[in-house]
Amino acid sequence: xxxxxxxxxxxENDRIAAGLRERFRSQGxxxxxxxxxxGSGKTSLLERTLEGFxxxxxxxxxxxxxxxxxxxxRLARFGFPVRQITTGGACHLDARMVERALADWGDCxxxxxxxxxxxxxxxxxxxxxxxxxxxxxxxxxxxxxxxLKYPATFHHADVMVLNKIDLLPYVPFQPQxxxxxxxxxxxxxxILEVSCTTGEGLDRWRAWLQRRHD
Ligand SMILES: Nc1nc2c(ncn2[C@@H]2O[C@H](COP(=O)(O)OP(=O)(O)O)[C@@H](O)[C@H]2O)c(=O)[nH]1
Ligand SMILES: [Mg+2]
Numbered sequence: 001x002x003x004x005x006x007x008x009x010x011x012e013n014d015r016i017a018a019g020l021r022e023r024f025r026s027q028g029x030x031x032x033x034x035x036x037x038x039g040s041g042k043t044s045l046l047e048r049t050l051e052g053f054x055x056x057x058x059x060x061x062x063x064x065x066x067x068x069x070x071x072x073x074r075l076a077r078f079g080f081p082v083r084q085i086t087t088g089g090a091c092h093l094d095a096r097m098v099e100r101a102l103a104d105w106g107d108c109x110x111x112x113x114x115x116x117x118x119x120x121x122x123x124x125x126x127x128x129x130x131x132x133x134x135x136x137x138x139x140x141x142x143x144x145x146x147x148l149k150y151p152a153t154f155h156h157a158d159v160m161v162l163n164k165i166d167l168l169p170y171v172p173f174q175p176q177x178x179x180x181x182x183x184x185x186x187x188x189x190x191i192l193e194v195s196c197t198t199g200e201g202l203d204r205w206r207a208w209l210q211r212r213h214d
Pocket of ligand 1: 040045194195
């Protein structure tokens with residue numbers, strides 16, 4: 001019974017996601033879904049991204065976690081609208097959670113909307129959130145083999161952001177091997193190398209956002 005039920009849940013999700021995508025399109029919102037293991041640096045990347053934006057920019061963040069509003073509090077410091085979605089156990093965001101959280105903002109229209117998914121490389125992949133682009137983060141402490149172990153997540157991503165490159169001198173991580181693995185599961189994937197700690201590479205991340213947005 002598990003498979004038919006799962007299919008029904010995903011069909012329902014796809015229906016709501018299609019509505020979200022239409023809403024984003026009509027409002028001119030560029031929506032990015034950020035996926036990674038816990039601790040790869042999704043919130044850090046958003047902190048560095050928000051701090052670089054002009055205060056007048058219409059940017060918002062929905063951040064998902066199983067428990068706590070820690071990430072929303074970290075991100076609210078930059079003055080842009082931020083909502084925490086606490087899933088209470090679910091290992092991913094789904095389209096209905098995004099729809100409900102957006103309803104709290106009423107008719108607000110955003111130029112850019114970030115969705116920080118719940119940290120893991122498995123469940124978020126199956127749930128379309130109506131996003132325009134998916135970014136998967138991998139940090140240099142996680143091993144080069146993760147694209148091969150979680151191929152669906154990397155296959156469905158538009159960009160892989162390799163984070164924590166400031167730690168490369170201290171860990172036996174070979175970026176080229178990770179890049180080859182990512183390209184094996186998604187030949188067209190874009191790859192960016194960044195450090196949210198030193199700021200290295202963040203200009204390329206910002207340029208990617210700008211380019212995809214336009
Ligand atoms: N050395 C280093 N640490 C980082 C970097 N980015 C994030 N971190 C640290 O990694 C930890 C997890 O980051 P966080 O943004 O909470 O990850 P999330 O769980 O994916 O949202 C925090 O202690 C961050 O300070 C980085 O580029 N370099
Ligand atoms: Mg986080």
